[in-house]
Amino acid sequence: MDLATLIGIVIAFALVIASIMMGSGLGLFIDVPSAMIVVGGTLGATMIHYPLKDVLGVFRVVKNVFLSKVWSMQELIDRFVEFSRKSRREGLLVLERDLWTLNDNFLTKGLQLAVDGMEPDSIREILEIEIDCQQERHRLGAEILSTMATFSPAMGMIGTLIGLIQMLRTMEDPSTIGPAMALALVTTFYGALAANLVCLPMAGKLRKRSQEETMIKEMVIAGIIAIVNGENPRIVEQKLHAFMPPHLRESRFQSGAI
Amino acid sequence: MDLATLIGIVIAFALVIASIMMGSGLGLFIDVPSAMIVVGGTLGATMIHYPLKDVLGVFRVVKNVFLSKVWSMQELIDRFVEFSRKSRREGLLVLERDLWTLNDNFLTKGLQLAVDGMEPDSIREILEIEIDCQQERHRLGAEILSTMATFSPAMGMIGTLIGLIQMLRTMEDPSTIGPAMALALVTTFYGALAANLVCLPMAGKLRKRSQEETMIKEMVIAGIIAIVNGENPRIVEQKLHAFMPPHLRESRFQSGAI
Amino acid sequence: MDLATLIGIVIAFALVIASIMMGSGLGLFIDVPSAMIVVGGTLGATMIHYPLKDVLGVFRVVKNVFLSKVWSMQELIDRFVEFSRKSRREGLLVLERDLWTLNDNFLTKGLQLAVDGMEPDSIREILEIEIDCQQERHRLGAEILSTMATFSPAMGMIGTLIGLIQMLRTMEDPSTIGPAMALALVTTFYGALAANLVCLPMAGKLRKRSQEETMIKEMVIAGIIAIVNGENPRIVEQKLHAFMPPHLRESRFQSGAI
Amino acid sequence: MDLATLIGIVIAFALVIASIMMGSGLGLFIDVPSAMIVVGGTLGATMIHYPLKDVLGVFRVVKNVFLSKVWSMQELIDRFVEFSRKSRREGLLVLERDLWTLNDNFLTKGLQLAVDGMEPDSIREILEIEIDCQQERHRLGAEILSTMATFSPAMGMIGTLIGLIQMLRTMEDPSTIGPAMALALVTTFYGALAANLVCLPMAGKLRKRSQEETMIKEMVIAGIIAIVNGENPRIVEQKLHAFMPPHLRESRFQSGAI
Amino acid sequence: MDLATLIGIVIAFALVIASIMMGSGLGLFIDVPSAMIVVGGTLGATMIHYPLKDVLGVFRVVKNVFLSKVWSMQELIDRFVEFSRKSRREGLLVLERDLWTLNDNFLTKGLQLAVDGMEPDSIREILEIEIDCQQERHRLGAEILSTMATFSPAMGMIGTLIGLIQMLRTMEDPSTIGPAMALALVTTFYGALAANLVCLPMAGKLRKRSQEETMIKEMVIAGIIAIVNGENPRIVEQKLHAFMPPHLRESRFQSGAI
Secondary structure: OOHHHHHHHHHHHHHHHHHHHHHOOHHHHOOHHHHHHHHHHHHHHHHHHOOHHHHHHHHHHHHHHOOOOOOOHHHHHHHHHHHHHHHHHHOHHHHHHHHOOOOOHHHHHHHHHHHOOOOHHHHHHHHHHHHHHHHHHHHHHHHHHHHHHHHHHHHHHHHHHHHHHHHHHOOOOHHHHHHHHHHHHHHHHHHHHHHHHHHHHHHHHHHHHHHHHHHHHHHHHHHHHHHHOOOOHHHHHHHHHOOOOHHHOOOOOOOOOO | OOHHHHHHHHHHHHHHHHHHHHHOOHHHHOOHHHHHHHHHHHHHHHHHHOOHHHHHHHHHHHHHHOOOOOOOHHHHHHHHHHHHHHHHHHOHHHHHHHHOOOOOHHHHHHHHHHHOOOOHHHHHHHHHHHHHHHHHHHHHHHHHHHHHHHHHHHHHHHHHHHHHHHHHHOOOOHHHHHHHHHHHHHHHHHHHHHHHHHHHHHHHHHHHHHHHHHHHHHHHHHHHHHHHOOOOHHHHHHHHHOOOOHHHOOOOOOOOOO | OOHHHHHHHHHHHHHHHHHHHHHOOHHHHOOHHHHHHHHHHHHHHHHHHOOHHHHHHHHHHHHHHOOOOOOOHHHHHHHHHHHHHHHHHHOHHHHHHHHOOOOOHHHHHHHHHHHOOOOHHHHHHHHHHHHHHHHHHHHHHHHHHHHHHHHHHHHHHHHHHHHHHHHHHOOOOHHHHHHHHHHHHHHHHHHHHHHHHHHHHHHHHHHHHHHHHHHHHHHHHHHHHHHHOOOOHHHHHHHHHOOOOHHHOOOOOOOOOO | OOHHHHHHHHHHHHHHHHHHHHHOOHHHHOOHHHHHHHHHHHHHHHHHHOOHHHHHHHHHHHHHHOOOOOOOHHHHHHHHHHHHHHHHHHOHHHHHHHHOOOOOHHHHHHHHHHHOOOOHHHHHHHHHHHHHHHHHHHHHHHHHHHHHHHHHHHHHHHHHHHHHHHHHHOOOOHHHHHHHHHHHHHHHHHHHHHHHHHHHHHHHHHHHHHHHHHHHHHHHHHHHHHHHOOOOHHHHHHHHHOOOOHHHOOOOOOOOOO | OOHHHHHHHHHHHHHHHHHHHHHOOHHHHOOHHHHHHHHHHHHHHHHHHOOHHHHHHHHHHHHHHOOOOOOOHHHHHHHHHHHHHHHHHHOHHHHHHHHOOOOOHHHHHHHHHHHOOOOHHHHHHHHHHHHHHHHHHHHHHHHHHHHHHHHHHHHHHHHHHHHHHHHHHOOOOHHHHHHHHHHHHHHHHHHHHHHHHHHHHHHHHHHHHHHHHHHHHHHHHHHHHHHHOOOOHHHHHHHHHOOOOHHHOOOOOOOOOO
16 A cells, blocks of 8 residues: 555545535535536546547556555565575576565566576566556556546536526526535536546656656666676675665675675 | 547536536527637637638548547558468569458558559658658647637637626616526536537547557558568568557467477 | 638627627627727737837738738749749740749849859858748747737736726615626726737737748749759759648649650 | 837836726725735745845846847947957057947956957857856846746735635625725736736846847957957958848948958 | 745735734634645645655755755855865875864765775765755655645635535525635635745745755865865865856965966
8 A cells, every 4th residue: 555645635535524524514515416527527528538448547557556566675675685696506497486476577577587598688678668568558647647637627617607507597596596506616626626636646646656666677677687697696786776875775785795 | 430539428428418407408508699609719710820721621630539540450460461471472463452452541552552563662751751741630630629729718708708798787687687697608618618528638539549540550561561572471470560569469370480 | 811810800700799799789898998908008018028129020920910822832833843944945044034023022032143143052041041030020920929918818807807996996886886897897808809819819820821931932942943053844843842742742744754 | 228118118007097097096006905915925925936146136137128238239340340440450459448438348348358468269258158147147037027927916816815805704884895895806906917017028028138138249259359360340340240130231331342 | 044035934924914914803814624624635635646755855855945055155165275275285184183073964974085085086976976866855845845836726725615615505694604705715815825925935945945055065076076186275266166156256365376
């Protein structure tokens, strides 16, 4: 679980709901036709805008906003140092036994290629195409979410206009004006929530998450190449440290030989 | 038919109409002078902005938003593998018979040039100029639609201002204020619909469609060049696979001899 | 006359006026102080923003929005083919007689330089400086119009604020509120019209017109250079065809020799 | 005095004031707390945004919006042709006598360096650093003015919100609502005026003025280098003409020798 | 203390508060649920948008907006001239004694590396990585503050919508409408203050501060390298002067021998 996303959602929605509850019940703010216009209209406009498979792809990509990265950099370095030690002692093939213990597809695939005896350059090429594809998926996901953030307030306004026009045309009993206008404004409220608490910040997190994952995967590639080349565990650690900011680099080796 | 465009339009408009019907009849939202100002004013401003032939070109280009691509990548690869097999066995001229069965002008034209014995470089040059022209038409179409998306809410606001000014000048009977203001707001409603459910998302789809078509046409060029060069069917498939993301590449050849 | 500009202005203003006439007389929408604030204020802000000579230059440049280009590409090619034929038969000097029949300054100046025996490179250099100056004038004109399109709605809002403040301070007789507010909104109406039906679309057309004229003038340069170099009429046509999209190229020569 | 700035300010403010006077006295539009919020709040936000010395620098730089350039290009060329003639006849040192008659610091400093016998390359280097510093000052001035143009309407809105909230909380006597709301709107009026008639257009003029001055100073550098190199007066004129658009170049020499 | 930030905050808030006090008590403008929505909602959206550690990092980075730089350029140059003189006379090691008197981590770390006998190139490399990390932290801080400046007015609008809807649904007693709407507007007021007097200008100052600090640190690097290379004090001064605008350079050496 990505803690910040969770905390952010809880804080933002808890405060909005709490502040509503202080003045009235939540019931005033629940209106199905308003939700239909904002959610449906936004989805509809997004489907006219993007190909169907890209729109569906957003839902798969959005789950990354809630997941934290599988590996911390430090864990990954420790793992590669261990792999390097093993494979230098007993050969690359010994790593095959570890493959099934890893719960990360990218790392598993990369090690499999290494164990299969593929050349370092080919391994890098295959894995980098995979990174490119993932980055493109994430970039597209963030772009679609940003587009949705422009459509949802517009749909909110369209819903409010519908409510206002209906109210104004039929206002015979002045006592109904207030509630009708309140209902009309609920659509604007939904549109603003959808854009500012859902679409925009999720697009932002997706971009950040994509950067982090790309970095981690670049580290995995560097680690696998180092192991295939039979590098010394210390060198492996040093090469992977290059991906971290200097003040976080912490060697597991006592500074000593080499 | 492009499914996403169709579903998107149905969802968006169905929800807007359904949400209107829940509160009143559709009649409240139909007003000819409002439509005249939004549609006519937007068209007028667009014609002052762009040359006449570019504005007319939009209507021809917009149909692409509703059409799906003629060829899936897989179909195209299968077709080229077949062409390659035939032409290696019986010579390039045999392809002339297939020309009339293809319902794609670009592919037909390219094969015709090949059958006519033109050099690969000249074929590429001629076909790429055609791609450039098409891209420019689509880019211009998307640009004009985006411009219309800025004019239509502005015309909506102008229409609402007209209605408001007329209402405010002549408000003697308070009971007419509501309906007059409702009518004034209908123009804003039209402007917002035109921008957010028509112009903006169609401009977006046009850009996407143009990318896809360009990719397909680049594949056609690569395929024709490969056939003119007399490449082996397996090589043809492999060259065309380069245009697809790796996880979609699916060879029709059992992995075996070259 | 540029047909699109004319049709656009007629459509847009006719529809706005028609839609006004359906609800009331035009008189409601004519107010001299409002016009003074929007037009005068926009001009004033523009003069603080740009040097005096640039602001005055806009008026000279804006007429291009209404003029169509002097030459169609096809006419120009025909003319150059004829020049090339004549000058190859009777020498460059014979073109001097045609100079006075051309109603295009740029072409006349270029041919005069050719007839005077100037080197091709110097002709190109002199004429290209002229194109650069013209492009800069047009670019500046379009930029100033865009700036005016941001000032005019702001001045409209300022005028409406003035009207609202005056109305609110002195509202003793409720029956005057409506008309006073109507009057206040007329300024917003003017500002929106000025920005969306005048400044923005004219800035757009000016940019397009400048592109077209630059293309035509580049063709004139290419044609003059070809004639000075004594190229064969067929080659002249072929060189000038390069400026046109392929599907519009139409040779006047039966495809035959050479 | 820059004529356009002066005329622009007079036109814009005269029209705003005239249009106010037609409906009421100016008194309605003068409110000290509103001015305090807009001017003070904008200045305050600007001082949080920029270092103190940059904010103070704006006031020194803004005077350039009202000044016209000291030299016209033609005057400058005439002056340099004269310098060149003198210094070729009597040596560079003779120019020292003229130094005190020039009321332009940049030209004086440049000539002083020349008279002191400095190398052309060093003169250029020293003077160009001065141009860079001046450009940076002007760029920063224009940037700060643009920032102020975003803060001032925001402060206007904040002031209006304050007025509205106070009015709404205490509305017992309906007859006070109008005047209180009018007062609240005055702040929005000030914010709009400050942004659209002061900050934005002045930022624009500052950018233009900076371009012109840089051009003039580049001419001064070119002229001084030419004189130090002992160029012929005709060559000096020709080199300086390169900075002017061709149709403005007007030689003082009868076309004759050389 | 950064004087401009302090003066700016005092001016802006003093004027806003003064202008409130002229019309009513401050009490009208204090509302806890409104503050909860604006502050909490903005923080929540920011945490969904950015990783937790980046959001927390903003608070550490924001203090730089209030601090002035530790060293003036002139002080720094004087210090390095003194270091250079000492180390040339008594060797680099003598500087170790001064290390504990410096209250600047960056300078201390750099000198320590020099005293430890590290090569100039390695010193530069290590220190520049530190500058890059700091710049990235500041850039990220300014970016997050700008993002908060787009969320806070949106949260203000959401809060006002909540208040309006509650008011409109339950308006039985017209005398409560005013105060309820006043309360609703307080949220918009908070959102506008947070964006325009806090987030936006602080993001600006942070960018400026980061530029200044980077410049100072680049000077420190240049100074340390010069000392390690055993440069003459005059040369050290001259090299560091290159970071200052020419009119501020003031040599401590009488112009005399080299």
